[in-house]
Amino acid sequence: TSFSAVVLIGESGVGKTNLLSRFTRNEFNHDSRTTIGVEFSTRTLTLDGQLVKAQIWDTAGLERYRAITSAGAVGALLVYDITKHQSYDSIERWLKELYDHADASIIVMLVGNKSDLANETREVPFEEAKMYADSNGLLFIETSALDSTNVELAFETILRDIHRRVLKNKGEIPKDNTVVLSNQPNTGQSEGQTAEDKKSCCRNV
Amino acid sequence: MFNHWDKWLMRRFQKVKLRYRKGIPSSLRARAWQYHSNSHHLLNKNPGKFEELERHPGDPKWLDVIEKDLHQQFPFHEMQQDLYRILKAYTVYRPEEGYCQAQAPVAAVLLMHMPAEQAFWCLVQICDKYLPGYYSAGLEAIQLDGEIFFALLRRVCPMAYRHLKKFKIDPILYMTEWFMCIFSRTLPWSSVLRVWDMFFCEGGCDDTSIALYCAHKGGADFFRVKIVFRVGLVLLRHTLGSVDKLRSCQGMYETMEKLRSLPPHCMQEEVLLPEVSALAVTDALIERESNTQLRKWRENRGELQYRPSRRLHGARQIQEEKMRLNPSLSGSRLSLSSLSSLRRPSPPNSPALALQPPESVVVSEGLHPVLPSPTANKAPLGPPKEAAKKGKEKQKEQDKKREREEREREKKREKEEREERERERKREKEREKQKEKEEKRLQKEKEKAEAKQKKERKVSFRRKEASSPATDSTHKSGTGSADDTYF
Numbered sequence: 096t097s098f099s100a101v102v103l104i105g106e107s108g109v110g111k112t113n114l115l116s117r118f119t120r121n122e123f124n125h126d127s128r129t130t131i132g133v134e135f136s137t138r139t140l141t142l143d144g145q146l147v148k149a150q151i152w153d154t155a156g157l158e159r160y161r162a163i164t165s166a167g168a169v170g171a172l173l174v175y176d177i178t179k180h181q182s183y184d185s186i187e188r189w190l191k192e193l194y195d196h197a198d199a200s201i202i203v204m205l206v207g208n209k210s211d212l213a214n215e216t217r218e219v220p221f222e223e224a225k226m227y228a229d230s231n232g233l234l235f236i237e238t239s240a241l242d243s244t245n246v247e248l249a250f251e252t253i254l255r256d257i258h259r260r261v262l263k264n265k266g267e268i269p270k271d272n273t274v275v276l277s278n279q280p281n282t283g284q285s286e287g288q289t290a291e292d293k294k295s296c297c298r299n300v
Numbered sequence: 301m302f303n304h305w306d307k308w309l310m311r312r313f314q315k316v317k318l319r320y321r322k323g324i325p326s327s328l329r330a331r332a333w334q335y336h337s338n339s340h341h342l343l344n345k346n347p348g349k350f351e352e353l354e355r356h357p358g359d360p361k362w363l364d365v366i367e368k369d370l371h372q373q374f375p376f377h378e379m380q381q382d383l384y385r386i387l388k389a390y391t392v393y394r395p396e397e398g399y400c401q402a403q404a405p406v407a408a409v410l411l412m413h414m415p416a417e418q419a420f421w422c423l424v425q426i427c428d429k430y431l432p433g434y435y436s437a438g439l440e441a442i443q444l445d446g447e448i449f450f451a452l453l454r455r456v457c458p459m460a461y462r463h464l465k466k467f468k469i470d471p472i473l474y475m476t477e478w479f480m481c482i483f484s485r486t487l488p489w490s491s492v493l494r495v496w497d498m499f500f501c502e503g504g505c506d507d508t509s510i511a512l513y514c515a516h517k518g519g520a521d522f523f524r525v526k527i528v529f530r531v532g533l534v535l536l537r538h539t540l541g542s543v544d545k546l547r548s549c550q551g552m553y554e555t556m557e558k559l560r561s562l563p564p565h566c567m568q569e570e571v572l573l574p575e576v577s578a579l580a581v582t583d584a585l586i587e588r589e590s591n592t593q594l595r596k597w598r599e600n601r602g603e604l605q606y607r608p609s610r611r612l613h614g615a616r617q618i619q620e621e622k623m624r625l626n627p628s629l630s631g632s633r634l635s636l637s638s639l640s641s642l643r644r645p646s647p648p649n650s651p652a653l654a655l656q657p658p659e660s661v662v663v664s665e666g667l668h669p670v671l672p673s674p675t676a677n678k679a680p681l682g683p684p685k686e687a688a689k690k691g692k693e694k695q696k697e698q699d700k701k702r703e704r705e706e707r708e709r710e711k712k713r714e715k716e717e718r719e720e721r722e723r724e725r726k727r728e729k730e731r732e733k734q735k736e737k738e739e740k741r742l743q744k745e746k747e748k749a750e751a752k753q754k755k756e757r758k759v760s761f762r763r764k765e766a767s768s769p770a771t772d773s774t775h776k777s778g779t780g781s782a783d784d785t786y787f
Contacts, residue, residue, distance in 0.1 A: 106370040107401065129373045129401045131485070132476025135556045150553060157365065157401050181364075 105174035107156025113240035204234035211239040330413040336500040339421035353389035400435035402480035446471030540565035712745035
């Protein structure tokens with residue numbers, strides 16, 4: 096089994112917690128509580144014939160929590176609400192925050208959630224977000240935690256991406272990379288290291 | 301009690317504290333919380349202020365967040381409206397702070413006991429006096445408290461500490477919600493109320509020495525949220541405090557999972573509260589750890605961004621601050637400081653007193669007597685009869701007190717130094733006694749147990765040692781002789 100750590104970030108109320116619960120427990124809660132601090136869930140799935148244990152961190156969406164959320168992850172789902180343009184407007188800030196605190200080689204997927212409301216109250220056009228993602232080197236998908244659309248696919252895609260990178264780097268000595276979310280800079284990984292080195296974040300056990 | 305609140309608070313604080321530890325009757329709770337946090341005073345002092353804040357349009361950025369958040373957190377309609385009023389008023393009242401999600405559950409607990417306006421001032425007191433910096437941008441206060449909490453855990457339950465350390469589980473990963481919401485989203489309701497009773501009464505550290513220390517070092521004032529720490533420590537001890545419990549969570553995920561669903565029985569008020577009271581975490585220990593962690597923080601991360609004006613945990617300190625601001629109200633300040641000289645050691649760097657601006661000197665002096673001590677939990681409940689008598693005598697001298705204050709303070713400092721030495725001696729004796737007792741116990745156990753269980757026993761032994769002095773004192777305090785024993 097190999098481990099992959101993914102963090103869910105984005106404005107509060109975009110549906111991060113429900114994306115997580117849909118993926119790990121196949122549950123959706125209309126009155127899910129605001130996340131305070133960080134929460135955490137795991138799911139084991141098979142990717143390319145190998146068992147992968149995905150470790151997913153769900154974070155509070157309010158700006159002031161950002162400092163304690165993103166460091167150490169190898170993948171991030173940056174979630175916005177397709178019915179709230181304001182939540183899309185803030186993704187730039189989230190990206191900056193992410194690159195400031197997390198590993199530079201982190202894989203980011205832009206996720207437009209609440210696609211079940213697309214016909215009624217969509218505010219962010221699919222094409223606009225897709226273009227933004229392409230030009231910034233992000234993966235992109237629209238999901239609905241409510242009706243399960245694409246949730247599985249979103250997580251599988253990013254986890255497979257992470258997993259493939261690991262396989263590619265398999266020749267290297269695996270480093271201990273237990274994920275600790277804190278705002279401490281990643282002192283362990285200095286600039287001098289190669290990109291490959293930085294990517295060795297999933298450890299085979 | 302409420303009719304003569306000031307007097308009770310200043311002269312019979314032990315009694316007040318005892319009652320609070322037993323729990324407040326629910327009919328009195330709202331009043332008690334308001335009196336304890338002194339929010340009733342703010343309310344009276346600012347008539348119409350709340351309406352004024354409500355009329356203010358408010359910052360749309362915050363309004364949006366609050367609205368969304370409440371919708372998510374509190375589906376009950378009526379509550380939602382009042383919550384919105386309070387939280388919005390707070391962002392107008394403290395525009396630089398804005399809104400933090402954890403404030404909503406805190407405000408909700410308040411609202412279940414009192415009308416919106418009262419709840420608002422109570423919330424203000426919590427954010428300003430009890431947990432300053434907790435809800436501010438950057439969350440530095442909570443992170444620092446996390447470090448202190450973790451350091452305390454090492455003393456209280458080394459096994460849990462090692463386990464968390466081994467799996468690199470940062471304190472902020474599990475204690476953020478506990479502390480920021482004052483356990484309101486963690487514990488069952490009856491326990492929440494009891495914890496809050498204690499929180500309001502003796503919420504934080506009753507010791508100014510940390511503040512003095514920090515001020516002396518040119519830093520901000522730090523008091524520690526004592527009750528919150530205690531509750532958290534007890535919960536961790538229950539969750540990760542034995543080999544058995546650890547066996548089922550060998551790994552980061554399993555441990556996090558376990559911390560998210562704490563064992564229900566340890567959260568029951570009958571189990572939790574007595575242990576919180578009895579937990580052997582002394583103020584001296586908290587102070588030491590606070591200083592250490594603060595130093596480490598500065599070494600690793602530089603100066604703190606947030607500068608809390610002053611942490612006042614618990615009713616007594618807040619009362620004293622009130623008196624400082626309204627000297628006319630303060631009938632017994634002198635008696636207080638002389639009382640304190642009987643009961644509290646001086647902070648290690650009392651010369652720093654001289655460096656303080658005069659007003660903070662008064663406050664800090666007043667702060668000393670509050671709870672009994674580095675050995676606080678050892679003799680917390682004895683009614684201070686003797687002390688009260690002395691207080692009465694001193695009160696007669698009230699008129700002269702202003703001139704005499706300076707002199708009094710000098711004396712007190714000397715006295716306190718003497719006492720500190722004496723206490724140190726006593727504590728050592730106490731420790732020796734404990735050791736002896738424990739050794740005997742251990743020997744007995746040894747005979748029974750297998751050698752391979754040695755390691756396990758060591759830990760439980762350590763735990764026993766940690767909690768037994770407190771249990772002892774609970775018995776003693778019943779006889780009222782506890783004070784004599786320790787002071």
